[in-house]
Amino acid sequence: MNVTITFRNRRNRRNPFIPIEAEMITPDAFFNNKEICVGEGNRTVHLNELADVGIEGTASSVDEIEILIRGDASLVKRVGEYMTGGTITIEGSIGMHCGNFMSGGRIEILGSADGWLGREMQGGEILCHGDCGDYCASGYRGGRRGMRGGSVEVIGSVGDFACEHIAGGDVLIHGNTGDFACAEMKGGTVTILGDTSRVCANMSNGTCYVYGCAAEMIPTFEKRGTINHEGLLFHHFRGDVANRGNGDLYTARFTYLQ
Amino acid sequence: MAEILLKNAYVIDPISGINGELMDIALSGSRIVEEASPKAEVIDCHGFLTLPGGIDSHTHYSGTKVNFGRYMSPEDMRAGRTARRGPMHITSGYSVPTTYGNSYRYSALGYTTLVEGAMAPLEARHTHEEFKFTPLQDSFANTLFDGNWGMLRALEDNDIKHAAAIIAWTLSAVKGFAIKLTNPGGTEAWGFGKNVSCINQTIPTFDLTPADIIKGAIRANELLHLPHSVHLHCNNLGTPGNFTCTLGTFGHVPDLNDKRQSLYATHVQFHSYGGSGWGDFCSKSEPVAKMVNLRPQIVIDMGQVMFGRTTTMTADGPMEFNLYRLHHDKWSNHDIELETGSGIIPVNYRKKNLVNSIMWAIGLELALLVENPWQCMLTTDNPNGAPFVKYPEIIALLMSKRYRDAEFATIHQDTEKRVPLPAIDRELDWHEIAVMTRAGQAKALGIIDIGKGYLSPGAEGDIAIYPLRIDDIDPSADYEKVIKGFSQTEYTIKRGRVVSRRGDAIIDGENTTFWVKPKVPAAYDMQHDTAFQELFERYYSVRMSNYPVQEEYLHRNHCIETETDL
Numbered sequence: 001m002n003v004t005i006t007f008r009n010r011r012n013r014r015n016p017f018i019p020i021e022a023e024m025i026t027p028d029a030f031f032n033n034k035e036i037c038v039g040e041g042n043r044t045v046h047l048n049e050l051a052d053v054g055i056e057g058t059a060s061s062v063d064e065i066e067i068l069i070r071g072d073a074s075l076v077k078r079v080g081e082y083m084t085g086g087t088i089t090i091e092g093s094i095g096m097h098c099g100n101f102m103s104g105g106r107i108e109i110l111g112s113a114d115g116w117l118g119r120e121m122q123g124g125e126i127l128c129h130g131d132c133g134d135y136c137a138s139g140y141r142g143g144r145r146g147m148r149g150g151s152v153e154v155i156g157s158v159g160d161f162a163c164e165h166i167a168g169g170d171v172l173i174h175g176n177t178g179d180f181a182c183a184e185m186k187g188g189t190v191t192i193l194g195d196t197s198r199v200c201a202n203m204s205n206g207t208c209y210v211y212g213c214a215a216e217m218i219p220t221f222e223k224r225g226t227i228n229h230e231g232l233l234f235h236h237f238r239g240d241v242a243n244r245g246n247g248d249l250y251t252a253r254f255t256y257l258q
Numbered sequence: 259m260a261e262i263l264l265k266n267a268y269v270i271d272p273i274s275g276i277n278g279e280l281m282d283i284a285l286s287g288s289r290i291v292e293e294a295s296p297k298a299e300v301i302d303c304h305g306f307l308t309l310p311g312g313i314d315s316h317t318h319y320s321g322t323k324v325n326f327g328r329y330m331s332p333e334d335m336r337a338g339r340t341a342r343r344g345p346m347h348i349t350s351g352y353s354v355p356t357t358y359g360n361s362y363r364y365s366a367l368g369y370t371t372l373v374e375g376a377m378a379p380l381e382a383r384h385t386h387e388e389f390k391f392t393p394l395q396d397s398f399a400n401t402l403f404d405g406n407w408g409m410l411r412a413l414e415d416n417d418i419k420h421a422a423a424i425i426a427w428t429l430s431a432v433k434g435f436a437i438k439l440t441n442p443g444g445t446e447a448w449g450f451g452k453n454v455s456c457i458n459q460t461i462p463t464f465d466l467t468p469a470d471i472i473k474g475a476i477r478a479n480e481l482l483h484l485p486h487s488v489h490l491h492c493n494n495l496g497t498p499g500n501f502t503c504t505l506g507t508f509g510h511v512p513d514l515n516d517k518r519q520s521l522y523a524t525h526v527q528f529h530s531y532g533g534s535g536w537g538d539f540c541s542k543s544e545p546v547a548k549m550v551n552l553r554p555q556i557v558i559d560m561g562q563v564m565f566g567r568t569t570t571m572t573a574d575g576p577m578e579f580n581l582y583r584l585h586h587d588k589w590s591n592h593d594i595e596l597e598t599g600s601g602i603i604p605v606n607y608r609k610k611n612l613v614n615s616i617m618w619a620i621g622l623e624l625a626l627l628v629e630n631p632w633q634c635m636l637t638t639d640n641p642n643g644a645p646f647v648k649y650p651e652i653i654a655l656l657m658s659k660r661y662r663d664a665e666f667a668t669i670h671q672d673t674e675k676r677v678p679l680p681a682i683d684r685e686l687d688w689h690e691i692a693v694m695t696r697a698g699q700a701k702a703l704g705i706i707d708i709g710k711g712y713l714s715p716g717a718e719g720d721i722a723i724y725p726l727r728i729d730d731i732d733p734s735a736d737y738e739k740v741i742k743g744f745s746q747t748e749y750t751i752k753r754g755r756v757v758s759r760r761g762d763a764i765i766d767g768e769n770t771t772f773w774v775k776p777k778v779p780a781a782y783d784m785q786h787d788t789a790f791q792e793l794f795e796r797y798y799s800v801r802m803s804n805y806p807v808q809e810e811y812l813h814r815n816h817c818i819e820t821e822t823d824l
Contacts, residue, residue, distance in 0.1 A: 142332035144587070244586075 001059035003030050007051045007071030019095060020050060023078040027065035027086025027105060062086045080107050099126050123150040131156035139165030163190050182208050185247055202240050203247035210251035217254045259287040260754065261298035267308035270689055272697035273712035277689050280305060285719040288753040292715045306748055307728050309692050310711050311370030311720030313699035316524045316559050317640040318571055319360045320374050320388035322381040323600050326590055327354040327569045331604055346763050353568040353641040357391040363647055365394040365758040368722025368747040371710055373398040376440055376573045378594045382432035382807050386771065390813040393767035394757045400489045401434030402573050403475065405446030407596040408793055410464045413474040419824050422478035426776040427784035431806035433773040436486035437479055440573035441493050442471040445599045453576035457493055457506050468493050469510055476521060480514045482776040483820045485704030489522045495577045498533040501542035505549050513555035518704050525561025525639035527621035539613055540676035541620045547627030557702045559635035562621030562652050564644030567606045575599035596797050615669040619677040625656055626684045631693040632701060650744035656686045657733035657740055685734050719754035722747050771815040782824045
């Protein structure tokens with residue numbers, strides 16, 4: 001089954017700046033033939049009021065459903081929340097909380113994603129070709145475990161607090177990260193090909209590779225010498241000692257706060 | 259005036275001596291009356307169990323401490339969300355819900371009166387603000403005095419009357435209800451990074467021991483003739499082997515009041531631990547319960563622990579620090595000037611954990627081993643042991659040996675060697691449950707005189723009707739039905755109006771805050787005491803004139819004036 005959702009120009013909406021809560025845009029909802037309703041401010045409206053929805057073919061399982069999102073979806077939140085299978089492709093940019101709690105399937109974003117991409121996800125795959133906002137693959141406010149499984153790849157750069165509380169899964173960031181990447185890390189593997197800052201604060205477990213420069217390294221990491229990883233020389237740190245942690249941080253270059 | 263006639267109510271009302279009678283109850287205005295006029299709205303109770311409105315004599319549901327629990331646990335707010343519906347506001351939170359969440363959920367369980375377990379006098383304003391938004395329950399505030407410098411100085415000089423005068427001034431200034439001591443001396447020592455380890459150890463800042471503070475406060479309390487007794491959270495909460503400290507404390511309590519107890523010891527489960535460390539941690543509920551059985555001047559509450567996620571919050575700052583070192587999770591710590599402190603951490607009680615399993619057993623043992631139900635109240639020290647929504651499960655555990663055994667089979671396997679619970683066969687009956695959840699609490703709090711806890715004419719119209727026909731239910735076998743029945747009332751009536759119907763609040767409600775004002779002779783009026791004014795000028799961050807909570811600041815309120823012996 002191919003589902004095409006084309007969001008109309010939001011300038012024609014009553015208030016173009018109100019985000020849309022679209023937790024029902026998942027392959028699962030289409031597979032179960034549910035009526036797709038979304039939240040616009042304090043109203044609940046049918047998706048048809050905001051977008052043109054085209055459905056072709058049938059599906060015998062969730063995995064056979066492909067959703068294509070077109071048009072301006074940069075304020076559409078929670079797309080793919082709790083999805084268990086199938087594919088969502090977003091041609092432009094997507095709003096916050098894309099792929100919350102997802103446990104299977106694949107989301108591909110050709111543009112950029114806003115904050116909380118793949119928060120607390122348990123499985124599946126997310127590929128973002130553009131940049132990503134803050135809290136990519138992290139846990140939510142007050143939560144103790146962020147992403148638990150699956151994989152996230154971001155071709156661009158990400159904002160602050162990327163992979164906060166991450167407890168499992170793989171994250172690959174091609175660009176740079178903001179402050180406090182991998183804060184409170186508890187497991188999983190994060191690879192940052194660009195630069196980062198104050199990385200792995202308070203980590204207790206897991207592995208993080210930084211191919212660029214880790215600026216303002218947290219001082220409570222124990223230096224363990226150098227290793228050779230994929231033909232490159234990395235400094236190996238263990239910590240966070242302040243948290244009695246056993247995490248491994250490998251970084252090509254690093255600077256401490258002057 | 260609105261009138262209601264409840265027909266075919268199966269009433270258990272221990273204070274009036276009614277144990278299971280099918281009768282009619284008439285309500286006029288906010289009170290229960292002899293007879294209703296023909297205009298009265300008739301509610302047919304179909305023989306359902308009808309009890310006085312529930313009273314929780316120790317719960318943390320309002321105030322800065324609770325609110326800070328909300329601040330620091332946004333993840334808790336993600337649980338238990340309900341949308342706006344009819345007159346019901348939106349609610350969220352599980353262990354520290356929003357004020358409306360507390361109010362609606364308590365109301366669904368049939369509770370109409372709540373006692374905030376610990377209000378720091380300096381933070382009283384906030385507590386009263388939250389009371390206003392807990393509309394379906396009347397509120398009382400136990401006021402913390404464990405580290406009150408004025409009172410401690412007076413006790414140091416062995417001047418009980420002066421201490422009583424300070425208590426009287428503070429209670430009426432902050433609109434509090436009773437004296438609460440939390441880890442007396444220990445919380446004060448925590449302001450200097452220390453704690454006390456037994457009741458006979460002198461605290462660092464005053465020439466006093468916790469025992470002196472407790473004995474002094476009990477005598478001051480009786481001088482003021484306060485409705486409730488001293489409400490004590492003993493020293494050494496949660497440390498292995500602390501039962502000796504608890505027994506020592508109980509040994510110091512004189513019998514000074516013939517209407518009620520002289521000491522209310524709260525969440526005694528946390529104070530009945532044996533062993534010398536976590537390795538040989540075990541239950542000492544038997545000696546503690548035996549002590550309570552021998553001393554009618556003591557009333558305790560269970561402080562039952564139930565498994566699951568919750569938030570612990572207490573004025574006992576040093577204890578929370580120890581907990582923080584165990585759990586290594588988030589922690590909040592507060593110092594409240596000359597008065598007290600507080601600490602908060604979230605916890606998760608797990609069945610797989612031996613210590614947690616033993617704690618679970620101890621609470622039940624206390625309730626079962628204390629022979630007189632009027633001496634042991636049913637609480638979880640909400641939310642420290644568990645959120646109050648677990649009360650129906652606790653009732654079922656107390657009523658059914660079979661349920662206890664079934665639960666016991668699921669907890670840590672080594673628990674059996676450390677606790678006497680499996681050997682206890684007692685099953686409480688409906689009357690005893692009614693005592694432990696309302697009548698006993700009304701008596702212990704001394705609020706029978708203002709119409710709480712019974713259903714005779716003259717009483718407040720606070721009634722809970724549960725969908726239980728108790729003649730058809732064998733609680734020891736049908737414990738599921740007991741849980742279901744107590745989880746949601748058919749009707750909860752508050753001040754003569756139906757406020758909750760099958761779990762949904764149906765009106766916005768309006769509650770009353772009760773506070774005490776001891777009538778103190780002019781010689782003991784602290785308002786004009788120069789030494790007391792100096793204490794404020796020198797140490798407090800607020801002026802004495804800005805300290806009291808004005809009566810106008812409270813919503814609807816009722817002042818209980820007491821005669822004093824000063």
